[in-house]
Amino acid sequence: MKLKWKPKKLTLVIIPDANQSVVRFRVPHLFAYIAAACFSLLLLITLITYALHAQTTKKANALQAKLSGASQQWNATLTSKDKAIEQLQNEVIQLSQQAEQMKSQVEEMKKFENDLKSIAGLDANVTGKAVASATAANENKSTEEQTPPVATSGIGGSPNPASQEAIMQLGEQTSASFTALNSEVKELQTSLTETKQKVADKQHQLAITPTLYPTNVRIVTSTFGYRTDPFTHSPSFHSGIDFGARENDAVYATADGKVVSTGKDIYHGNNIVIEHSKGLRTWYMHLNKILVNNGDNVTKGSTIGLVGSTGRSTAPHLHYEVLKNGESIDPKPYLKANRKDD
Ligand SMILES: [Zn+2]
The missing domain is CATH 2.70.70.10 (Glucose Permease (Domain IIA))
Known part of the structure; x- marks a missing residue:
């Protein structure tokens, strides 16, 4: 059997327009095979590129979703921390107010002690300051009695947010106030114990001294x-x-x-x-x-x-x-x- 290569030709006909003459190309069969192979290759490359692109897009979307989740979580953490800081700052303010109240109470207790000493006739050298403050307190009291204060719970004023530095400073001041108060309270405890003993001594002294009238009739x-x-x-x-x-x-x-x-x-x-x-x-x-x-x-x-x-x-x-x-x-x-x- 004999194989004989007979190059066959293919004719490509291009019709540009109905009024124009037809263009014919005669190409060998091999050209058609090469063209088909090129087309197949191109299609394969396109498919691979498309698949790679789809995979990359999927990965990118996954990464973006992860990033978005992390961002939300971060924002939530930040909000939570902001709230915690705000709460702590408010607590610092409350503590500073409590320190002020305690200062007033300690001052009141000191005044009471001085009054007690005066009543018991213990302190001949009551300080002018104590007397002055006691007098001022009495004056205030009498003023209050003359003009009873109007009960009110209203609080107002323009908004003036406190800076973080100011709150930090307030916290330090409050801490110092509590330290000072602690030592004042200790001093007061010692002083009150001494006063209690002195009052007891005075009471005993009074009890054993014949100061009473022996009859109701004093004629x-x-x-x-x-x-x-x-x-x-x-x-x-x-x-x-x-x-x-x-x-x-x-x-x-x-x-x-x-x-x-x-x-x-x-x-x-x-x-x-x-x-x-x-x-x-x-x-x-x-x-x-x-x-x-x-x-x-x-x-x-x-x-x-x-x-x-x-x-x-x-x-x-x-x-x-x-x-x-x-x-x-x-x-x-x-x-x-x-x-x-x-
Ligand atoms: Zn007599």
Whole structure:
């Protein structure tokens, strides 16, 4: 069998227009194969390019979506942090306000302590500042009383946002204020403890000092000192004070103490002696009735007997004497207070 290459020709006809003559090209078959191969190659390249492009676009979209998600998350974090910072800043402001309130309260407590000292007669050297502030406070109080404040809860003003630096500074100031307050409160605690002790000492001192009137009646019918004796009409020394009380009026212990003598004799009648401290004794005479026993502990203001006219007496009265180390002294400088429940 013989193979014989016979180049066949293909005729390409191009018709430009109906009125123009037809153009003919005669090309070999091989050209057609090459053209078909070129076309196929081109198509393949196009498809591969398209596939690559599609894959790249898909990756880009995925990346963009991821980026967008991250951005949203970042924005959410930023918003959350902004809110947290704002909250912290507001808390700093609140703390600074609390520090101011605490300062006022500490000042108030200092004033109370000074007032307490004044009432107890403890502080002879109360500072002018304290007195001035107390006076100012009283003045303010009286002004308030004259013109009662109108209750209002309104707050206003133009918006003026605080800068971060200002808040930081406020935070530092507040911290310093709290440190200072802490030390002031400690000082106040020490001072109040001392004052409490001083007041207690003063109270004890007052309790053991015969400052009370021995009867409700405060009419003095005979004072301490020289006088004309009511019986002999001769000059004599009156060693106590006579109170013109009525018969059976209560007689009170003028200070805390211990009954060291109860008895009756022709001069003093029914009489009681109470021993206090610091060498002080009080003596109650001419009683109608004695209501305590020898050795009893009595408190200031307790009823120890009833007014009478026993012994060397012209009419019902109480002869009251104060003795210092066994010697009669004028009771008058001691008498300052009424009975507790008066
Ligand atoms: Zn007398």
